[in-house]
Amino acid sequence: MLSMSSVSSDHIYKILRDTFGFDSFRENQEEVVQALIQGRDVFTVMPTGGGKSLCYQLPASLMDGTCVVISPLISLMKDQVDHARHLGIPAACLNSSLSARERSGVLEDFTGGQLDLLYLAPERVALADFSSLLQRVKLCFIAVDEAHCISEWGHDFRPDYLQLTELRRLLPTVPLAAFTATATHRVQTDIIKRLNLHDPLVVRASFNRPNLHYAIFPRENILRQIHQVVREQDGEPGIVYRLSRADVDKTALYLQEHDIRALPYHAGLDGGVRQQNQEAFNRDEVQVIVATVAFGMGIDKSNVRFVIHGDLPKNMESYYQETGRAGRDGEKAYCVLFFQRGDMGRLGYFLNQIDNEEERRAGWKKLEQMVSYCERSVCRRHQILSYFGEEYPRDNCGGCDVCTRGVEEVEATTEAQMLMSAIYRTGQRFGATYIIDIVTGARTKKILELGHHRLKTYGVGSKKPKAFWRRLTDAMLQHGLLRATGDRYPLLQITPKGEDVLFGRQPFTYTRLIHPEQSQEAARKELSPNPELFTILRELRRLQAEAEDVPPYVIFSDRSLREMATFLPATDREMLTIHGVGRIKLERYGQRFLSAIRSWLERHPEVEKPATSVSPLPEKTKPVAGASVEESGRLAAEGMTLEEIATRRGLKPMTVAQHLETWxxxxGDVDMDRLLSAEKQARLKVEFETHGLAYLKPVVESLEGLVSFDEARIMRGYLRRQQ
Structure with missing residues (x-):
């Protein structure tokens, strides 16, 4: 061993290369290593996969004495000890998994100065005999891993960690180093105070994991959805997190029945079975490990290519830490979360069992922040980094569903009125599932017994799937049209804002991610793009990106181009079925790319469009000129105004405006001058050219009260016909 003063930078880099196999440090690592070698206290926040373990393993291998590493995860201790030994670093652990003889051997090596690293659980430090032993053995420093566990403001507070507040009193001259992957600034301050760190080097590495792609999907048939994501990974290893042990077992069994090599991992399993399952996963003998998010996992596996959350995590810290188990090797990995707002009541039920009021309120706040992350159509990476006090410098990260797919505005006033009418007519005494059953016309025993099949709203939404109504309910809760009362089984009630929509005083629009239906996904994977056309489209994208000074993926993702080169869209309608092509991108770039495809097809007349070239648009985007639309259009063609048509037909003006937009x-032909003044038409045309035809809200707001949503809607229909 070398004394601290004799460790040169050259020698540190030699150990880095020879022992750890790296030519250079990752960001922040060298700074932490140098501080520890100099005997300084350290506080380090470094994301999972950022190389925290090297920060204490390397100096421990150089310095006199043993580095004691305190970790809450027994399973992770074993992996880290095995890894250290593989590198030639003398290491051991002391925990309940060892036999008495094994513990005796470790203690003998420890007291004899034979170990560079000794891993301990926090509760062992509090044992009188062991704390006395620590005072007699030569230590180089103590590393507290998962240090957020000591803070009551942290996401995973553990009372056992409070015993570590005695370390400074017991070992006043031994440097302390705290490491964590997840700590807000408030938690950071609390950790430094509780461990009584003296003038520590504070390192907050970036929380950004650029190789991780974040995506959120509405949860519908969760087992089938999880299986689909796993199947798309082509045998790559991944982790699936579920909320309960029963869900873990059910998910693992479902995957096994569908020929996926999967095993469960939760606290209800025998310790030996749990360890065997983890080792099988680490050795790539199984593809998927399914685990409870509450129990956590000590996984030190670098090539995890995906992490799936089948349920809502209880807070952002847990979510960040669990997704951080993917892509620790720096290669691209996927983080998929299946969200349903009902999970908020499920988790909230357990939060309400917490006696401490302050802790309960803090838990609810964190849960609400997690729900907001799922529901907001804002860059996922930006939201994650913002939560931890870090600003993301770009508007588009290119690595989340929001940035790669884009969002679209959905007008859903009529559907929202249907849903609220069912809530109102049933006395606002039922939950979302029951209300959706009424709207979709389900003939359940409960509906028949209560006579709700005779309601006017029964079955009015039967043409749309239940998944549509579930997503709409979530959107209405998010926008404050509805509120959910009660804990575990919340009831839906209409808010004053919802009454404005219900009674036609306000329209309802919301934004959602643009993505193809799952049934289209499988079909598209079976086809391959024409490589020549794909190259042409990529070059067109590159030129467009250079002209706008933006990265190419901002124009269209590779996936969008592959689908264009596979399905050969020829019209605007067909282009809209391509992944990542919404109204805005269609208006900005659609004609250029459609023209390139047409030109290529003219040069290759032998090429035929595939039989399954373009799946039909989801029902919500299909314009249907039914009898009611035609009647409103006929009256408008005769010269009647919007208000006159509404009065004649006994409809709300908003409904007539929707008819006329479709017409x-x-x-369809109408006298636009009867519907809108020349000034309004001219002003609307300018604003739609500026903002595009996808959204009404920015157009109406920019005109500061000159036009209504109904008038803007009619003008949009007119402009779309001209296009």
């Missing part, structure tokens, strides 16, 4: 878009 105009499909080529």
């Amino acid at each position: 105009l878009e499909q080529g």
